[in-house]
Amino acid sequence: MPQSFDFSTPTSTGSTPPSEFYDGSDAVSSYVPVISSLSAVYSKSALPAQEQRWGSLVALFRQLYPNEDLTFIARSPGRVNLIGEHIDYSLFDVLPMAITQDVVIAVHVGGADGQIILNNTDPRFPSRIFNIADLKDIEIDATVHEWSNYFLAGVKGALSLLPLAEIPSMHCLIDGRIPTGSGLSSSSAFVCAALLAIVTAVKAAAPHSESFANAVTKSDLVQSAVVSERYVGVNSGGMDQSASVFGVPGHALRVQFYPELKATPVAFQSDEFAFVIANTLVVADKxxxxxxxxxxxxxxxxxxxxxxxxxxxxxxxxxxxxxxxxxxxxxxxxxxxxxxxxxxxxxxxxxxxxxxxxxxxxxxxxxxxxxxxxxxxxxxxxxxxxxxxxxxARALHVLEEAERVKKYCEMLNHAPADHSDGDGEEKYLRALASLMTASHRSCRDLFDCSCDELDELANLAVTNGAYGSRLTGAGWGGATVSLVPKDKAVEFVDCLKKQYYLKRFPGISEDKINDAICITEPALGSAVLVGNYNV
Missing domain, CATH: 1.20.1440.340 (de novo design (two linked rop proteins))
Incomplete structure (x- = not known):
């Protein structure tokens, strides 16, 4: 298996990377950053595994397309919603954060075949080929559960966003590490990554065109992705796409939809806690x-x-x-x-x-x-x-949940300045977590979007030392997010493994358990990576 991945210098062959398309000056700038190092995307703890993963991606890309240069790699992460469930489509603020798990799309731009070729690292998803000449009139059948529909949704979004643009030939390899149906927005991450890949390819193929130079911002991508995902039958409110595109390391995002779309980073001023995501393994397919x-x-x-x-x-x-x-x-x-x-x-x-x-x-x-x-x-x-x-019940949940988001943000912005008082710090964290617990109750009792497995995991979390726990994502399966003492996070994970996964799923593999539960941290949102693809 490849052991390293080098993005240290720009490519010298193939299509020109569209670095002028984004300013890339910081993670909250208007444009999606073009970066050249995986260390700008992943934390130190996550980097070794990600280097191996990306190395394998490049190696497979070269096997599939041996005569083609890799132009760029687009990526968008999943998200975990800390609080603010099912209120985004009512235009109330929500508080998600981007996570490490993501969808990445390696792309060669500029082939002469006039096609978009899609391959996937997961053998369950077969190759697909589309003629570019047919894309403007292509229809997506939302009743058919077809993996390439999410890429085609990105195509339709790009055509809407850039109506004068010509989509070039694209040969792609897609790798997604967000469990589907887990409540971590795998579909939104895929659509965002696809839309970003297509827009970037358009710019790479015609870098001096005035019709779209410096015209597509993060907000443009989010708004287009929200509409695009509806082509696959999901009436999304915009939280998932906002978190995926706007994510900032070390911060949650207060995403506002009224009077206009706005994402404001909210720093975690205390470092005494961690978030643990636990997937019920009940697939919640919207x-x-x-x-x-x-x-x-x-x-x-x-x-x-x-x-x-x-x-x-x-x-x-x-x-x-x-x-x-x-x-x-x-x-x-x-x-x-x-x-x-x-x-x-x-x-x-x-x-x-x-x-x-x-x-x-x-x-x-x-x-x-x-x-x-x-x-x-x-x-x-x-x-x-x-x-x-x-x-x-639905209206009361929305109104009460909107108030909980306000209070949660206020508490994050006014964390205890003096961390020497252990009792004060714990009281603060318990008060913060109580909002999460109240949110779960409301989702269960008023919005009716929980399930037995989510309720069990949330209860087990509190029993095993979490300050609070709640379902995250659409619900009806998927995952919980728990606020736990940082120094007890590893022990907490072990308890859930024994009391939930091994008990409910006898014989489950260690790898599958490790995929289902993780200690997470707020990560970078959408990005385009260019450089020397040395493996």
């Missing part, structure tokens, strides 16, 4: 279960907002992405009338007084629209299946 889970919650929160506006005389709400109003719009409308968040929650309880929920006919009556109108407007682009809408 593509498959969207109609009864994720997409249904988007529809429920959207309809709740529209009904509140109609019943409370708030007038038309600002529309999100042509889909409908948001609960953030409701809060802002009430705020203009002097009504605070507790007052809005009272209105929610008044308007949605039926604990059993609402049928489509009852929903139509509350909105003053026909069932056909509601179905066509809210349930056609992203089909849903339901018996009754649970408007009150």
């Amino acid at each position: 593509h498959v279960t969207g109609p009864i889970h994720y997409n249904l919650r988007v529809v429920e929160t959207t309809l709740a907002a529209e009904i509140l506006a109609n019943q409370c005389g708030l007038g038309p709400l600002p529309i999100r992405d042509g889909f409908g109003g948001t609960l953030r719009g409701v809060v802002e409308a009430f705020k203009a009338r002097g009504v605070d968040i507790p007052g809005v929650m009272n209105k929610v309880n008044e308007v949605f007084s039926k604990p059993e929920g609402y049928t489509l006919a009852e929903t139509a009556q509350l909105l003053g629209q026909s069932e056909v109108e509601i179905t066509q407007k809210y349930m056609t682009r992203f089909p849903v299946r339901f018996e009754r809408f649970q408007f009150r």
Whole structure:
């Protein structure tokens, strides 16, 4: 296996790397950085394994494409959401962070075949070839679970972002290390990496074109990736893509969607804790279960907002992405009338007084629209299946969770200055973690997006010394994130291995367990790497 990977100097052969396309001056700059060292991407502890991985990637690329130079490698990481679940598509702030696990795409630009060739390091995903001439009219069938659809979603995003651009021939090798269905946003990372690879290839093929030079920012990439992922049937709110693109080492990101997209790094001012991600190994595939889970919650929160506006005389709400109003719009409308968040929650309880929920006919009556109108407007682009809408519970979760995000950020920004008081430090960490625990309860009881395995892992985490624990990601499977004392993190991981993985999955391999649970740290977001690909 290759033992090293050298990005020390720029390439001298092949297509010109598009370094002028990004300023790369710092991790929070407007443009995605072009870098030449893996040490700028991964921590010291993660670097040895990553050097081997990237070395293997380059070696396989050369086997697959023996006569082609490697032009660049694009990468985007997964994310873990610390707090703020299912509120991004209602335009409330969230607090994720990018993680080490990522999707990387090695690319040769400029072949004469007029094709995009996709290979994957995972043999489960067969090669795919697409003619560039067909891409502008290509349709993605979201009902078919096909791995290359995520790359094609990036193609459609690039064509929308750069309508005058010509996509060059691209021969690609893709390597993803984010477990699918784990709640760590593997699909969003793939779409972001694909979109970045295509935009970078366009620039590499025509570095002096004025139609898109210095025109694509991180915000552009995020907004395009949000729309692009909808081509594969997921109505995402934007948190996943923002964390993947904007990630900053050593920081969480307060991602704001109102009044415009903004990602603000929030430093961890205490170093006495660690985050541990534990995958339930229950696959939560938004593509498959969207109609009864994720997409249904988007529809429920959207309809709740529209009904509140109609019943409370708030007038038309600002529309999100042509889909409908948001609960953030409701809060802002009430705020203009002097009504605070507790007052809005009272209105929610008044308007949605039926604990059993609402049928489509009852929903139509509350909105003053026909069932056909509601179905066509809210349930056609992203089909849903339901018996009754649970408007009150969904709206209360969103409003309460938004308040928890505010408090969590305030606590991070005002960590105890004096770390000598051990009791004070522990009280602070327990108070921080209590917000995470409250978030999990709300996801379980109000938003109904937990599952038995998530609840078990969260309970085991607290039993084994975590300050707090919660599901992270869409839920219905996937992973938990736990706040644990830093000096007990390794012991904590061992306990979960014995009490959850070995107990639930007898005979599970050590490698699979190690893939499922990890001590994580906030990582760099999207980047393009160029240099000497010496293995």
